[in-house]
Amino acid sequence: LRRMRVERGEARLNLGLDPRPRFGEVRMREPRREGDVWTAEAEGLRMRLAGAPDAVWRDAAGLCGVFRLREGETHDLVLELSAGRETERLDADALWRATEREWRQAVPDCSRLVAPRDARHAYAVLRGLTSVSGGMVAAATTSLPERANSGRNYDYRYAWLRDQCYAGLAVAAHGPHPLADDAVRFVAERILADGDGVRPAYTVDGRPVGHERSLRLSGYPGGNDLVGNDAGAQFQLDTFGEALQLFAAAAAHDQLTEEARRAAILSVDVVERQWLKPDAGLWELEDRWWTHSRLSVVCGLRRMAEVLPGKDGRRCADLADTVLRETRRRCLLPDGRWRRAEDDDGPEAALLVPMARGCTFGDGDCDAATRAYIESRLTEDGYLYRFEHAGMSLGEAEGAFLLCGFTMALATHRVGDRVGAFRWFERTRAACGPPGLFAEEYDVRQRQLRGNLPQAFVHAVMLECAVRLAGESTLP
Incomplete structure (x- = not known):
């Protein structure tokens, strides 16, 4: 999960995503966009990225994009790497809530x-x-x-x-x-x-x-x-x-x-x-x-x-x-x-x-x-x-x-x-x-x-x- 937020003024952020298995030797194959989710696969790994529907896949550089945010705006990216074919929706708000909930439950009270x-x-x-x-x-x-x-x-x-x-x-x-x-x-x-x-x-x-x-x-x-x-x-x-x-x-x-x-x-x-x-x-x-x-x-x-x-x-x-x-x-x-x-x-x-x-x-x-x-x-x-x-x-x-x-x-x-x-x-x-x-x-x-x-x-x-x-x- 990655959240971008502009507190003051405007911001331009560049996206570059080029995951390669085997320490960079193998490029991801069959990149495609399904709705606002990009997917690609290689060496038994599957990548999904939500939040960058306007990005472009380039053979030599992977996924590239630009975000322009105004003051007060937020934008989330969700990247998933897995060995299976996960089908659950990559809902950033739900994932943030679940992450915070799970960590609160996982770490006990240490106030004493x-x-x-x-x-x-x-x-x-x-x-x-x-x-x-x-x-x-x-x-x-x-x-x-x-x-x-x-x-x-x-x-x-x-x-x-x-x-x-x-x-x-x-x-x-x-x-x-x-x-x-x-x-x-x-x-x-x-x-x-x-x-x-x-x-x-x-x-x-x-x-x-x-x-x-x-x-x-x-x-x-x-x-x-x-x-x-x-x-x-x-x-x-x-x-x-x-x-x-x-x-x-x-x-x-x-x-x-x-x-x-x-x-x-x-x-x-x-x-x-x-x-x-x-x-x-x-x-x-x-x-x-x-x-x-x-x-x-x-x-x-x-x-x-x-x-x-x-x-x-x-x-x-x-x-x-x-x-x-x-x-x-x-x-x-x-x-x-x-x-x-x-x-x-x-x-x-x-x-x-x-x-x-x-x-x-x-x-x-x-x-x-x-x-x-x-x-x-x-x-x-x-x-x-x-x-x-x-x-x-x-x-x-x-x-x-x-x-x-x-x-x-x-x-x-x-x-x-x-x-x-x-x-x-x-x-x-x-x-x-x-x-x-x-x-x-x-x-x-x-x-x-x-x-x-x-x-x-x-x-x-x-x-x-x-x-x-x-x-x-x-x-x-």
């Missing part, structure tokens, strides 16, 4: 939350990134570079199970809303289908993600065109930990379906077999014995132990104790803080995630020491980075990670530092552009968003901050 307007906006972004299948893409774009001419640009138009769990947990903290049910359904389906072979990411309809490849297009300045994502073939242990937390949240709202319960039991089976195996971790790096992955699993197992009855619950609790005991042996330093990995003593912002979830691991000293160390080593001007890159200062290799800033706000709030939590929250939520969308990274020095957007898990954790900092969470 911190930053209610931003919270509703975050929820709307998550809803918009979620397919009818229940799968939520990590971002709507591909190949927007994180650093110019560095090869750091990726295709995020896929459903990462971890990211979807973050979104589901954030929504569930606010209440038993349909978006949380979508997350539970999609994650459960993938786990039941693939078991030990669960992939970190899928297409929104549940198919495997293809390997990275070039389309031989010019791409965004400073980057290169790219589709596919090699992370789809990795093993990421924390995916199961986050899934278990999501299923436990559903149970807390009495919305754990039988399918999700079976997926939870299967997740426990996989963890029992795989938790000693090195994995790629939250940041999808090389396979190592990452501390965060194990603590995520411990958190998920504990949450499920609270909601599963009988031997299943006891099994979760026992396995959590086993994983934690070995993780403490390998990854807890003598000074009381967590290592980044079994073989890496550096600071790691991913370790804030279990703290943000309210998971403690024996005593609070290791969490407090870890959080203080992360803040002292990974903070610049109130923004938080993921980890240190060898031989480089903060901000040199990549921007601050907004997920980390919001997670620090939650972790700080968990220990009762309300002022500190709000400081992190307000600083991080300011790192957006005019549309109010967050990217994955923020260049602190140049004040620029970096990478694909909108980044779903950033909006998700922002929403969770708005819920928990307001004291409105329906979950522990």
